[in-house]
Amino acid sequence: MSPFTQIQTYVQKHVEAAPLAVFRILFGILMFLSLVRFGLNGWIDKFYIQPDFHFSYLGFEWVKPIGVYTYLIFLVCGISSLMVAMGYKYRFAIITFFLSFTYIELMDKSTYLNHYYFISILSFLMIFLPANVYFSLDAYQNEKLRFHRVPAWTVDAIKLLLSIVYFYAGIAKLNSDWLLHAMPLKIWLTAKYDIPFIGGLLQKEWVHYAFSWAGLAYDLFIPFLLWNKKTRYIAFVFVVLFHVMTAILFPIGMFPFIMIFAATIFLGVDLHRGVLKGLGNFLDIHQNLFMNRKKWGLQNHGFARKSLLILSLFFLIQLLVPLRFLLYPGELFWTEEGFRFSWRVMLMEKAGYANFKVVDGKNGRRFYVDNSRFLTPFQEKQMAAQADFILEYAHFLEEYYENEGVEDAQIYVESFAALNGRGSQVFVDPNRDLTQIKRSLKARDWIVPFDDKIIGF
Amino acid sequence: MRFLKITCLSLLIMGFFGCDNGPTDPQNMDSFDRKAMLANWADNIIIPAYSDFATKTESLKNAGTAFNEETSQENLDLLRNAFKDAYRSWQKVSMFAIGKAEEETVREYFNIFPVDVEDLKENISSTSYNLSLPSEFDQQGFPALDYLLFGLGENNDDFIQAFTDPSLGENRRNYLLDLVNRIDELTDMVLTDWQSGFRDEFVNNSANSATASVDRLVNDYIFYYEKHLRAGKVGIPAGVFSGSPEAGLVEALYAEDFNRELLLIALDAVQDFFNGKHYDGSQDAVGLDDYLDELETTKNEENLSKLINDQFDAARTAIEGLNMNLNQQVVDDNISMLSAYDQLQLNVVLLKVDMLQALNINVDFVDADGD
Structure with a gap:
């Protein structure tokens, strides 16, 4: 078979829709719980309403919290996640979820987490998947939308995304x-x-090495073990053990549970059928209703054939974006150019301190800024160790003090950062007027080079 | 594939199952005992410091009451001394804004300066004031007493005159009495809380999270050092944050020859706390310095704990070279004031960057994936 016919055969291959339906339900419920937890922790107020200043992503400066109405965005997001779980007006619901969730994440980059980004792109992917043709309200109400089988690629797309996350997270750990x-x-x-029972062990150096190496092996190999039908169940046991362990050790919220449930998509279809049978009995909706032997094809898709093209592009981008750091000189952990959106998880303990000096270009008067006037302690901590935050904040200070009557304000920063147990060193060049530097993706020549070497990715 | 599988399995098993069979007898743990550090902080530093402070605030209250009953020069002198003693003692507890002290925002009620003299006068003449309102932070506490006891006039007669004046004398005496009573009352509240339960809660909360005691107190400690000691007592009057020196913004503006002494006491207290030194000075027990040493934290091949202590010493030397009246220093030679500030500033980096990183102190309760 030529590669082309191989691809064609693959695209036309169908599998049962049950795994996709289970995934949709779990995704919706977990997202809903995550949002509820976020709200109950008071974080909507604390991160999006209380701060006077928000750090924006380049090009997304227009995405800002909207005062108390920010709660509405969370409400919309929560409702859409429940609609996704139910499979009710699915396409509309998942698009709404993607947009509202992504909006939330774009409002302030201080709260950036890889797993929020993961949710954003996963929900984008799900827009193009027929996750509502089986065991959903949509398909329950409308026989035409009911399909027993879906193309294999629709399930594999989710598996691929999960694999990319793990694999790149593993690659990123290959450093000295x-x-x-x-x-x-x-x-x-x-x-x-x-921590009970293991707290003593966690003090031992060999344990730190064991955890580092085991974590690396886990990330690199787990995708392959999950894809392989022979090893997927034992692999799943490791998924559970690994993520439960991280949940105990680190403050990473719902993420471990999301990953555990997401990994169920790799398991045998009997399991998914079984879950839906149980759920069906409970809800009095019989799964048999959906087992109509019909196959969903691209012709049944709202976005028609463009889906495959969009998703191919999507995955190409996913494969390339984590590698963009190769385009930058300097130490990645220090400059963080190309650090985000690359599945670089748990790699750095970085602390910083940034003291900003305002100089009046007209009369030479100079003074320092009390950061707590503008930033929350959390924002200040994030800002002080990340150069793009420092620059953005400096521009904010320029504007603020020019409004306060400082003419031609120049902003300098005396900053120090410490990385992974090394002593602190000067971070941003203290002699550069930050108001003269534009925010861009260009290599940051205004960062003082890292005075140590980290070998690897 | 088989090789991969075996490697993966064995590493994971080593990583995870290995955890379950180890002995976890706390006595045998070769780790730094955070709980012992917390106990030392609570039992040998914080509670003794508050007890001492509470004794001083009670004397202050008594002196205030005596002065209210008999407004004499002798009682005024006693009251002034009691005020100074209490203000000195305050410097040693101000950094512990945790528990009741944090809940009741004691530091805001006790030591927001400069005092708002206009509003204070308005309070005295109208007698309608509520000292428990946050809007009245800067009309009470030590700065307000400083003004009433040292700033009302030029010589001693002016003061007796002011407190016996037929129209406002009684109002002034009552206001002063309200101030000293309030200081004593809040202090007792904080001390009682430490002695009745909060001590155990504090010591037992020895985890590593944003709400755990070590994380919280270390955050408070650094916040105090940066904001109140470095900025409040030195940086702001020196004009570091405004561009022009403002002598009027010093602590204890009115009592002469006093504010440098307060600053030095505060600096000693901060350094002693870092070293875990008992309040009575009898012992250098377990503190942040030992914690850093245990973690073998170094910078440029020197122990971080030593670097921090050296820097505290350098700051002390710089401050000792200043005028006993910092406000006079700012007027005469602000450059020296700024140099003292720079010495204090250097330790902010060591404490806030190097130490916080080594101790893995959480700044806030928030999900994180290590950036």
Whole structure:
């Protein structure tokens, strides 16, 4: 068979729709719970309403919290996640979810987490998947929307995305700090001395190395073990163990549970059928209703054939974006150019301090800024260790003080950062007037080069 | 594939199952005992400091009451001394804004300066004031007493005159009495809380999270050092944040030859706390310095704890070279004031960057994936 016919055969291959339906239900419920938890922790107010200043992503400066109405965005997002779970007006619901969730994440980059980004792109992917043709309200109400089988690629797309996340997370751990110095786990695990039963062990150096190497092996190999039909169940046991462990050790919220449930998509279809049977009995909706032997094809798709093209592009981007750091000189962990959106998880313990000096270009008067006037402690911590935050904040200060009557304000920063247990060193060039530097994706020549070497990715 | 599988399995098993069979007898743990550090902080530093402070605030209250009953020069002198003693002692507890002290925002009620003299006068003449309102932070506490006891006039007769004046004398005496009573009352509240339960809660909350005691107190400690000691006592009057020196913004503006002494006491207290030194000075027990040493935290091949202590010493030397009246120093030679500020500033980096990173202190309760 030529590669082309191979692809064609693959695209036309169909599998049961049950795994996709289970995934949709779990996704919707977990998203709803995550949003409820976020609200109950008071974080909507704390991160999006209280701060006077918000850090924006380049090109998304227009995405801002909208005062108390920010709660409405969360409400919309929560309702759409429940609609996704129910499979009710699915296409509309998942698009709404994607847009509202992504809007929330774009409002302030201080709260950036890889797993929020993961949710954003996963929900984007789900827009193009027929996750509502089986065991959903849409298909229950409308026989025409009911399909027993879906193309294999629709299920594989989710598996592929999960695999990319794990695999790149593994690649990112192939560096000397992680492998040879057990950093930053050495810092983090030592601090967890009070955890019952294992707190004492976490003090031992060999444990830090064991965790580092085991974590690396897990990330690199788990996608292959999950794809392989022979090893997927034992692999799933590892998924559970690994993520439960991270949930105990680190403050990462709902993420471990999302990953555990997401990984169920790799398991045998009997399991998904079984789950839906149980759920069906409970809801008095019989799964048999959906087992109509009909096959969903692209002709049944709202976006017609463009879906495949869009998704191919989507995955190409997903494969390339984490590699963009190769385009930048300098130490990635230090400059963080190309650090985000790349599945670089748990790699750094970085702390910083940034003291901003305002100089009146007209009369030479100079003074320092009290950061707590503008930033919350959390924002300040994020800002001080990340150069793009420092620049954005400097531009904000320029505008603020020019409005306050400082003429031609120049902003300098005396900043220090410490990375993975090293002593602090000067971070941003203290002699550069930050108001003269434009925010861009260009290499940041205004960062003082890292005075150590980290070998690897 | 088989090789991969075996490697993966064995590493994971080593990583995870290995955790279950180890002995976890706390006595045998070769780790730094955060709980012992918390106990030292609570039992040998914080509670003794508050007890001492509470004794001083009670004397202050008594002196205030005596002065209210008999407005004499002798009682005024006693009251002034009691005020100074209490203000000195305050410098040693101000940094512990945790528990009741945080809940009741004691530091805001006790030591927001400069005092708002206009509003204070308005309070005295109208007698309609509620000292528990946040809007009246800057009309009470030590700065307000400083003004009433040292700033009302030029010589001693002016003061006796002001407090016996037929129209406002009684109002002034009552206001002063309200101020000293309030200080004593809030202090007792904080001390009682520490002695009745909060101590155990504090010591037992020895985890590593944004709400755990070590994380919270270290955050408070650094906040105090940066904002109140470095900025409040030195940086702001020196004009670091405004561009022009403002002598009127010093602590204890009215009592002469006093504010440099307060600053030095505060600096000693901060350094002693870092070293875990008992309040009575009898012992250098377990503190942040030992914690850093245990973690073998170094910078440029020097122990971080030593670097921090050296920097505290350098700051002290710089401050000792200043005028006993910092406001006079700002007027005469602000450059020296700024140099003292720079010495204090250097330790902010060591504390806030190097130390916080080494101790993995959480700044806030929030999900994180290590950036």
